[in-house]
Amino acid sequence: MKKIEVENNIKIAETLPSSFYKSEVIFDELKEKVFYKSWQLIDHESVLPVNTNAYPFDFIKDYISEPLVLIKDDNNDFKCLTNVCTHRANIIINDRCKINDLRCMYHGRKFYLDGKFKSMPEFEDAENFPRECDDLKEFKIKKLGPFLFVGLEPSFDIESVFKEIIERVSFIPLDKLTHRGDLSKDYLVNSHWALYCDNYLEGFHIPFVHNDLNNVLDYGDYDTEIYENYNLQVGYAKDGEEIFDIPENHIDHGKNVAAYYYWLYPNIMLNFYPWGLSINIVKPINISKTKVQFLTYVFDESKLETGAGSSLDKVEREDEFVVEGVQKGINSKFYKAGRFSPSKERGVHHFHTLLSRSINT
Ligand code: FES
Ligand SMILES: [Fe+2]
Structure with a gap:
């Protein structure tokens, strides 16, 4: 497979080239190089x-x-x-x-x-x-x-990742989460699976794409933390919106955290809200079709449909609209690659560097 380089320094880096999203050969090889190792x-x-x-x-x-x-x-x-x-x-x-x-x-x-x-x-x-x-x-x-x-043939040890996640969300009673089939759903998205992940990995688009969510989240305060094989986006709430009750001596104590958005390379999203957890699993179907499974686990029913964790179906439809727009645009003869916002697109840059590393090994 042809090498694909993504510069480590986000200030000069270019995104993955459009050829990455258009190549059937690369799509097929990712099965072995990325997903079997996940x-x-x-x-x-x-x-x-x-x-x-x-x-x-x-x-x-x-x-x-x-x-x-x-x-x-x-x-x-x-x-x-x-x-x-x-x-x-x-x-x-x-x-x-x-x-x-x-x-x-x-x-x-x-x-x-x-x-x-x-x-x-x-x-x-x-x-x-x-x-x-x-x-x-x-x-x-x-x-x-x-x-x-x-x-199956994992490329990294996930135990330390889970340890760090559990430490960060220690105030969420994971053992009390119960599956809600009625709130779980599969979405079929007409795009390359990596375009769906690209969109998830930045909150940059929230004020432009998600009106209602933007009324809840404080965009200026949105954080992205990069770790080795995962990253975390922390959404902060505007005053008066639903937030986590975070104990003293926790690093987020005193902050208005509305949601923790964890992404595990390459295709798992763990979204923690004050009501529970929404797990998204991104499954490639073909080069321009992806199934995204939304699994809902609740521990506090009374907080459902509040804060950043409300109207998830509407937010998903809004995301699909832009992701499907990008799928169309990526096939343009005249689009080759883009650049990253150094302040707002660190998550996407992280994903692209991990993918390029997997492809080049
Ligand atoms: S396939 Fe023969 S015993 Fe299983
Ligand atoms: Fe979005």
Whole structure:
């Protein structure tokens, strides 16, 4: 793949070139170079309620359909295994269920709950069997409160990231968050997935694009903090709007924080509001189509539809309008690349440097 350089110094840097968003070759290669190496949300741990201990899922549904299975063992520890039988590749678990061992229904191969090979009919004469590779491969799981994440071939350790997030939002009772299916939704956006992320990563457009949100947020006070594989945008409220109740001795104590917008490279957004958490997962479909999954978890119902966390559907539609406009514009023969606002587009610049690094490795 052709190298794409993004200058580290934002004051002289150019954005990713339009060719990045137009190239089918680059789009395809990002699957290996970026997404297989990423961490993805499996689900809230309540996905395995009492009387169930196996939950089949895809790594990134509708994009990377790598078959995986989440297992809860007898000590209530979670494991993630490949859901592909090591005999002739049948899918082992088809539905959420309670099992004592994993049994492939095709020819009866069995595995223990930790993925180790257990038994197989008609293999008495097989030599050098079973080998280590006849066990089910296990993948790393990391937890952010009750949320389970998996990495297949992760390029970074997410544990320290989660530790820092949990420290920052320590006053939010993560274990009290409950999933609200009625407030969760998928959006289909007619744009490259990275254009959707670009837009998310700056609050620069808020006064221009989001009238109502702009009435709640204090644009002048909007902060972007850059960390290694994630960044944080902090939205501050205008007086009288809903804010977090932040305890003394916390670094944000005394500030009118309306929302913490975390972005995890490359495609996960964790938006904390005084009512709870909105998780957005950006899933590429093709070069100009993206599915964005909005998952809503609430702990304080009374604050829903207040402050920066209100009218999220309207805000999303407003974002889609501009992102789809950019998708059209990026295909212009006469647009090559842009420049960054050094004060307002540090998040987008961060994303572009991470993408260029992944592409060039
Ligand atoms: S494919 Fe699983 S036992 Fe044959
Ligand atoms: Fe927006």
